[in-house]
Amino acid sequence: MMKIVDSGYKIDLHIHSISSSLKDKAKVSFNTLQNINVLADRLNENGVQICAITDHDTFDYDMYKELKKYEKDATSSMEKVFPGVEFSVEFDGDNGKNVLHVIAIFNDEDETKVKSIQTFLINEKGTVAYDRGMSFSEEKFLSILRNIDIDTVLIAHQKSSLTSSRAYQHDAKTVGDIKFNEFVYTDYFEAFEFRNKKNEVFNKSFLNFTNQTEAIRFITGSDCHDWRYYPKTKESDNDEFIYTYVKCLPTFRGLVMAITDHRRIKTVNSFFSSSETYIKQIDMKIDGQPYSIPLSRGLNVVIGDNSVGKSLLLHRMTGYCKKQEKLLKASVIDGYTKYLKENKIEIETEILNTDIFAFDMQGEVREKFEKKKIKSVDFLRTYYPDPISVESYKEKVKRKLEKIFTYLENKFEIEIAEAKLGKFIIYDEESTGAESLTFVGNKSKDNKKVSGYKGIVEDIDTIIEKIEDLMDDKWIEETDVKSLEYIIEQLDGISMKYNKKRKEVEFENDKIALFQAVMLDFKQQYQASVSDTQKKFSLYNENINKATENITELIRKRNENLKPDFYIDTQKIDFLTNRVYNYDFNSRVSITEISEEYIKRLFEAVFNKNVKCVLDMTQSELAEAISYYGGLDYEALEVLKTKIYEQMEKDFANKFTITEAGTDRTKELSSGFNSKIYFDLLSYESNHEGIYIIDQPEDNISQKSIREYLLDRFKVMGENRQVIIVTHNPQFIVNLDVDNVIYIGKDDGRVTVQSGALEYKNDRYNILDIISNHIEGGLDTLKRRWKRYEKNNSI
Amino acid sequence: MKRIIRFNEVDDTYICKENDENIFCISKSELKFDVKKFYDAFYGNDKDFSEIVLENCIQSDKSANRIFNCIEKLVNGINEKLSELEQEDVDE
Structure with a gap:
């Protein structure tokens, strides 16, 4: 089983089968058990990796199991099929009763419980146990969930966008604003479902406008009623459907982690940088036994007790590069070498210096600013575009x-x-x-002509030299080189012509000088007589x-x-700008046009x-x-x-300036350069590839600042590059929602390594338990996200 | 454009008049020819010198004739030389 997430997963948790015929009648008549291969083919063609059949108020175990078989089919895209039901639930809305459609996705781990889901949905007569006409009351719905006793994710159907003036029937918005806000603030639903691509923009604008980006998550579901036309709902459906990708392991835990954090949900699979500058795993041997620790392209944290070798791991992998900057003492390296030897550890992975975007060792960022070891001018310079060619x-x-x-x-x-x-x-x-x-005809030498012709020859020679340089340019095409050779030939001819003219005038001048000398001599002799x-x-x-x-x-x-005159063609001289976060790094000249x-x-x-x-x-x-x-x-x-x-x-x-929202901040940022700006720039920088490594960022910045902005910056950084963090701070693990946790511990004096995504667990360990046991506090957020689902979880 | 310049005298000065305006003068007592002033009057900036017609309005005075001849010689000489230059330009 995979340990880390290295891509987003395409999901569709809203597909109907013939078991929905109680409500959908003939619309679902094709979707039989015998035709499930049609659905499987269509899902595969669309690259769907996580899916669920969610029929109206019914769970067809056989149908679920038949589709689940494709999880093991190597030719199928499907990685995970969840059991699920689309419940019709009556809620007390602002203006009376409203029936909403709620999709419940169940944990698939307990096969016995999954198998018995349907028994809680029907009454003793074998019909659906509705207590409100063709729907369940909220109490009944919750009681059914309790009885099913499986961890559940709830998704509210919301066909229209949240900004729409009219809600569709069974949409969450039909309950009215007060009740809807209650849903949002109590986290009643993990997500709201939409279908139409154009609604994505309206929904995002609603979240932004109401400042609810953190509170409401959206996913899409096809609501397909005829598998032949999947992902359309039916043949006549003309809406453009957009899939959702979730960043998680393809497990129920993974789904829960993803669906409770808006950053793990996207409509394009762009959770990680496409850069190939990252390390896939850390290879090491402990007591001769090889370990290969997979690394995510995004955020990786290394945790463990003090002095267990976390910082050592970073320094060893980077070839003790900090020694060159005189930040890592030789005695510390000796200590590391001794520790590795004593514990029989061989770290085989080495990160090339050229693959490192930046490496901040423990306390280095604080020192950079407190002791002014970092020069803002030098640091900021790397963000400016090249000078303008003027x-x-x-x-x-x-x-x-x-x-x-x-x-x-x-x-x-x-x-x-x-x-x-x-x-x-x-x-x-x-x-x-x-x-x-009378001495007339005082012919003078024509030096102007000489210099005029000379100037033409020199200018042509300069042009020829420039063309010859151009011909050596590696980007120029062969046919153009031939054309340039022809031009040079022509120019050579013109140059020779004017050179000849110059020589003729010079010869003429020589004759004039001779004539003048003779005349002067004659004139003097004449005047004397x-x-x-x-x-x-x-x-x-x-x-x-x-x-x-x-x-x-x-x-x-x-x-x-x-x-x-003064006229020249007006030509604009544009700025070159490199935008990093809110800052525009500009390369410009003082004038904007000639x-x-x-x-x-x-x-x-x-x-x-x-x-x-x-x-x-x-x-x-x-x-x-x-x-x-x-x-x-x-x-x-x-x-x-x-x-x-x-x-x-x-x-x-050329002038280099920094502007923020159109205001020149060059001087201010250069003088007030601080760790916030430092992390802003590191996080949002996307022009320079490479891995960012930081040892205990919590040492550099206050808890408040970590909460208020640093976690957010690291989340962004995780989308732009691979990040490896050594930390003891729970905020950098759980609140940062990292993609991979590497725990280095000691068991009976022997160094051990355990790793995986937050949601990862196997027979021997569970990453969340490791965090809970080894990192003090800070799991509150996760607990809040988790408690409703993991009924028997220890944290 | 044809410019008619009349050579005449007023008191102790020989004058060149163009459209009743004195443009150039020579003192009778000094008989000194100021080339710069002549150049400004006859060939100064923006002046058309393609066709200058000189008229001597003092026939009997020998001294006046000599001055008129000098001016005429200059005007004709310049005219000839300019024509030569033009021809040279055409030849080139």
Whole structure:
């Protein structure tokens, strides 16, 4: 028999057979003993694992036994068939009498008692022992249950949702709100049954709204009246049925444990993480005898007397990894080794360091916070998403800024050249007789062209390098690599073309330089040999030519220096968020988008208020416009560039923030970091796989805090990962409703190990008895859950 | 757009007028040609210089003629050079 639960079980505890014909007449006529194979097939097709035939006020033992045979059929999905009855019970409701349908599921362990269930349902005439028309009074119903004397689970039929304005006939809600609340607060029923998938949402919303999540459990039942159409109630049924999964061992005890805790009931089988990072069992030898202790994927607790080796087990399995953090002393390890040797224990299971999500040894969490051994910044860092990749956004903004700065640079150059245009004296004598040579055609070198072509070549080479990097990327497809190779070929061609042009201009420049040198030399020789009048006239003509050339050059430069705008395509920069519990760990930058407004804001941030557009400024206006700038005019543009690029770097710097319900809590959480937040984060973290191991969490936190939030956090953690807890605290066993208990004890000086789910028992031991005997107090909750069912239980 | 600029004199100054507005002047006593001022007046930002027509309204004054000739030389020279540049751009 299995000891631990490793999955949810699909259940259907509401199926009718022909024995319901007293009430259902022909609707159930197909559901005979001879046709039970049809039901079994349909149950198997639907993967139902736990089921019960629950006829109206009747128990057909033969039918039950026939279906129960499939429990042992290896090809069938069925693990457990329970005996059950759907009782019609008359209750005193708020406005009179109401007949409710109550499904009773019985413990199947005592075969003799099960066999005699029907005898308590009929009278001496052999008919159903109704005392209220076609139903039982509440007293009669309870008396029948007492007489049957088998542990029972009661489920109230509730066809409509709890939020429905009109209750269906025989629904629990027909008794009125006062009586219904009495059912809820006295735990009269273990669960309420619904059928229609859409009602799940309404029911959950009702629980949430009325804050009754802990008080009311829902399960589904097919209420099938014709097995051929299972899980439909009948052929014409069009409602969408949704199955319920319960987390328990497939035993009556398991069912009771599951049906009394809403966390053990789900409509999807998602009780445990699907991660494969967990250990299936602990293998060990005691005195040469091998033990294999199965572990649940969820919550496992290790209990036992003091100094019996519970902590040792954790440290040994984790390869004494805490030694590396200097938290586990060598002398303690020596003590453990000696203990293992003396008691002839070999622990064979070893948990890899990489499979451990976190391991908090005894008292470590308390120390972390009291002695501030844990740095919030370091701890919280692991929860943040990766930094946002901002390079492409930055590049776009940079390109725009470069255009603006280049424009300003050229504009100011033109301004300076304009100022240097100068003056000359107009030649005021008769030109006749003053003939002279005029040195015109002062061709200058075109260095701009050289740098322009050079820039193109360099840019293309950079692009080629980036494409080559991209081609090495392991994710890129072969066909795309070919396309990129073609692009590189094309770009190479363009690069060579502009390189050639650059060389041609450089060659031209060399010729100009040579020509200018020759001309200068000739001019000097000429001027030394002519009259003053000729010199003056020659100079005058040169001045006019120079002015012509300068003005033409200025006009050309002005025409080429096109005024840019601030426009860039608006692009949003989204946050990256990792949500853990109520906290959003965000990776973000200061700005939320790049846009024309952003570019303008960059300039506005540097300037004084109410200045003209930077594109219209002169160099001196720019120097005046920059806030707190008292430097030289010609240095103003460089200062502007520096300030704007600095601001841009700040805007694009990745920031990590924590928000809770939209409020920035980064500083608060970093400084007020405490064990509550620590456990919140550990519990709800689902991005990082691995096992969580903690030795005696009760040492770290008050009883009140354990009750108020920690158990809840551990329950969540058990759904996200495997958890192994060593504890002496009953709250961490029973109230936490753990999936597996490992008891390490000593019997005649020999170490013994017993384990299983809370509901597990075998011929030698019973986990609940072990807990009762070895853990003081704290079983009250379980007793409350248990007392109505286990009539002869010792706890 | 055609711009007509008239060369004239007022007292001791030679002036260039465009739409009755003095845009450029040279002192008769100094005869100094300020290239920057000429550039601003004739080719300054936002000014259309595609067709500048110069009219000399002082025919008899030799000094005035020399100045007018200087301005004309500059305007024509600039015009020619700009045409050359345009041609170079087309050729490229």
